Amino acid sequence: MDLLQLRYFQAVARYEHISRAAEELHVAQPSLSRTIARLEAELGTPLFDRQGRRIRLNQYGVVFLHHVDRALSELDDARRVLSDARDTAFGRVSVASETLLTITHLLGSFRAAYPRADVRLFQSNAEEMDRQLRAREVDFCVASQPLTGTNLEMIELAREEVLLAVPRGHWLDGQESVTIREIATEPFVTTRIGQWQRTLLDRLFASEGLTPMISCEGDEPGASQDMISAGLGIGLIPAISRQAGTDSQVPVAWVHLNAPDCHRVLTLVWSRDTYLSDAAVKFREFTTSRPFMTHRLPDKRRGRGRQP
Incomplete structure (x- = not known):
C-alpha cells in the first residue's frame, strides 16, 4: 500500500460517500473506487459495508482508520518539522x-x-x-x-452580548429591550445554516417554539449591517460591532434582546x-496572554460600526 491509497481511504471513510470524497480529492469516482478496492485486496478484508450505492465504514474499517489517522498525522507533522528546520x-x-x-x-x-x-x-x-x-x-x-x-x-x-440591530426609524428604534415573541413576525437578515449567527437565531426562536422568518441569508456576516440599514430586515449583531467604527459608518439602532444566553x-x-x-x-x-477585543453595551442604545 502507498500514501495515496491511505489518503484516499481517509477521505472516503470521513464522508462514507464516494462522490463527495472524489470531489474533495479532485479525482474521478471510478478511479477512487478502484483504489479503495485494491487497498481492501491488499489487506485481505473489506473496510466498508456496501448496500447498492451506499457505503458504511465497518468494524475493520474503524480500526484501520484509527491507525491511518495517526500515521498520516505523524507524517504531516514530520514534514512541517523539517520545513521549519530547513x-x-x-x-x-x-x-x-x-x-x-x-x-x-x-x-x-x-x-x-x-x-x-x-x-x-x-x-x-x-x-x-x-x-x-x-x-x-x-x-x-x-x-x-x-x-x-x-x-x-x-x-x-471572549464572551460578549449579542444585540438586535434594526434600521433607523423602525418601530423598535429607541426601545430598551424586546422579547423573541415580540419580533416573531419580523423579517431577519442572517447568515446561512452552519454560521454562528444562524445557529443562535434558530436556537433562540426554538426555545419559544417558533421559527424565524428569514428575508436574506448569506455567507459574509460583515454585510449584514448594510442590509439591515437598507431596511431589508433586522438581525443579530455582536456588541463589539457598536464600537468597531469603520469608514462606512452604517447607521442602525441597537436593542437588547430579552432572551437567555443571547451571547457569543x-x-x-x-x-x-x-x-x-x-x-x-x-x-x-x-x-x-492579552484581553481579546470585546465591548460591553454602553448606556447609550445606539451606535455605528460593522459586524466582525
Whole structure:
C-alpha cells in the first residue's frame, strides 16, 4: 500500500460517500473506487459495508482508520518539522475564523510583534474548521460555536452580548429591550445554516417554539449591517460591532434582546496532537496572554460600526 491509497481511504471513510470524497480529492469516482478496492485486496478484508450505492465504514474499517489517522498525522507533522528546520524564517501559523473582521486587529498586532512570522488566514464555518484541524490545514481556529472534533484543546478568548440591530426609524428604534415573541413576525437578515449567527437565531426562536422568518441569508456576516440599514430586515449583531467604527459608518439602532444566553463565546481551538511551529506557539501565547477585543453595551442604545 502507498500514501495515496491511505489518503484516499481517509477521505472516503470521513464522508462514507464516494462522490463527495472524489470531489474533495479532485479525482474521478471510478478511479477512487478502484483504489479503495485494491487497498481492501491488499489487506485481505473489506473496510466498508456496501448496500447498492451506499457505503458504511465497518468494524475493520474503524480500526484501520484509527491507525491511518495517526500515521498520516505523524507524517504531516514530520514534514512541517523539517520545513521549519530547513527554512530560516520564523515559521508559519495558519488560522481559521468564521468571520475575518473578528481577528483582523489581533493578527495585525501579532504581525507587528513578530514580523518574521508567515501568517495565513482562512474564513471557514464550524464544519469546515473541524475538517481543517483534522487535515492539519490550520493550526488554530477562532470559533464562535463549539467544534465537534476529537483531541481538541480550547481556551475561551471572549464572551460578549449579542444585540438586535434594526434600521433607523423602525418601530423598535429607541426601545430598551424586546422579547423573541415580540419580533416573531419580523423579517431577519442572517447568515446561512452552519454560521454562528444562524445557529443562535434558530436556537433562540426554538426555545419559544417558533421559527424565524428569514428575508436574506448569506455567507459574509460583515454585510449584514448594510442590509439591515437598507431596511431589508433586522438581525443579530455582536456588541463589539457598536464600537468597531469603520469608514462606512452604517447607521442602525441597537436593542437588547430579552432572551437567555443571547451571547457569543469566542474560543481558540487547536488539536493537541499537532506539531506547532515557533510562530504558532508564539501566536497562542500572544492571543491568550492579552484581553481579546470585546465591548460591553454602553448606556447609550445606539451606535455605528460593522459586524466582525
